[in-house]
Structures are given as structure tokens and as C-alpha cells.
Amino acid sequence: MFRVDLNCDLGESFGRYELGEQQEILKYVTSANVACGFHAGDPTVMRETVKLAIENGVKIGAHPGLPDLNGFGRREMKITPQEGYDMVVYQIGALQGFLATFDETMQHVKPHGALYNMASKDAELAEAIAQAVYDISPDLVLFALAGSELAKAGEKIGLRTAHEVFADRTYQADGSLTSRSQADAMITDQEQSVTQVVKMVTEGKVISQQHTEVPLKADTICIHGDGEHALDFAKYIKKTLERNNITVSAIGN
Secondary structure: OOEEEEEEEOOOOOOOOOOHHHHHHOOOEEEEEEOOOOOOOOOHHHHHHHHHHOOOOOOOEEEOOOOOOOOOOOOOOOOOOHHHHHHHHHHHHHHHHHHHOOOOOOOOOOHHHHHHHHHOOOHHHHHHHHHHHHHHOOOOOEEEEEHHHHHHHHHHHHHHEEEEEEOOEEOOOOOOOOOOOOOEOOOOOOHHHHHHHHHHHHHHHEEOOOOOEEEEEOOOEEEEEOOOOOOHHHHHHHHHHHHHOOEOOOOOO
């Protein structure tokens, strides 16, 4: 029997809280990555997202990003490993504050956007981020791109590390995600997406854009909550996983 976590990035809005369709997604995912204010989100949104996740029995994680609101944290910045460490500690702390008001514990940490991609390739930055997570709590799970430097750093320091794969992204031959600057970066066809997901979970492989089979480990699957048909996507993927005898449950369960 195969088992996998289904995670989604949430709380990436501002001001008056309007989760809308994303609120429904909480009925289908098992882990929520909550924006911590650097790339998106604000205190009110963080509190409301935490509340909704708890009400839906969804495990909660911090989603720290680069301090780049205009670029939604998707533009690379030149930062030192120490700066990366400090940014991650700061943002985890912000979310921990809200979790404490609900007497809820944090399950995981998943870097966002450019910070995630940078740490996937930069060993020193990856080690700094893993150290930040470990220093706050060695019981936290680190979500990292499958096979990346960040995943290696998490495992090396002794963190439980969840290798993450993507339902709606294409892959390169080296196991990296196709850059969003390229037209073929996103998968919008549901059937193509679930075919890729089932193969990753049951076979530990993904077909790259170069038509090669790339080995990877799939502990958790990311669905982007801001996609045009995100809710339908979440429903279809969960239904297909279960139809293929794949149990969908949170990493911490």
C-alpha cells in the first residue's frame, strides 16, 4: 500500500480575508503551507488560515519566502546563508505565535518560491535553512524538492525530511522544476497531471521534458491553491490517488 501527503500553499492574500475557493481545498488536502508575511500574507490572513485549517483537520506548516511582496517571492535575491537562516527563523516564529493561540502545533516548514529553488541547488543556503528549522524544533518536518540539496541538508542534520513532488509542474532531466519563465512549466491538463503523480508515487519516477525517466522519492505532493481550477484539481487528484490504492494522509500522522 502506497501512502502520500497532499499539500497546498495557502494564506497568500492581504487585508480583508477572502480565501474563497481555497477554503474548499482544505477539504481535500492533508497539509497546509501558510504564508508568513514576507512574500504574501499578513497577520489577519495568517490567523484566519490557521483557524480554517484546524477546523478541517489539516496539518499546518510555515511557508517562509524572500522579502519580495511585489515579486511574490519568485524573484531570486542575493542573500547570505546567515540571512537565509534569519529569515526562516523570523517567519516560523510569526506563524508559531498564531498556532499557540489555538493550542496547535506546527507540523512542517516548506520554503516558498525562489527561496525554495535557490536552496534546492545551493548547499550552503540549504544547510542554513535546515539548521534554522532544526534549531527551532528538531521535531519539525522539512518539506524539500525531492533529491535536492535542501532535502540532503535536512536529512544530514537529522530532520524528518519529506521529499516533495509537484502535480502541476514539469521536470527537467536533472530533477529540477522547469522554470516558470518557460511556457511549458505548468501542467494544466488534469489527466496529464494525475498520470504524472501516480507514476511518481508508485514507481518513484517522473518523465522529464527531455523525455528521460528521472528517479525521485514522493512523500508529499504539492497542489498550488491559486491555480485557475485548483479546487477541481485537488478533488480529481485525491480521488484518483485513492482509486489507485494510494492512502492520502498527513506526514505527521
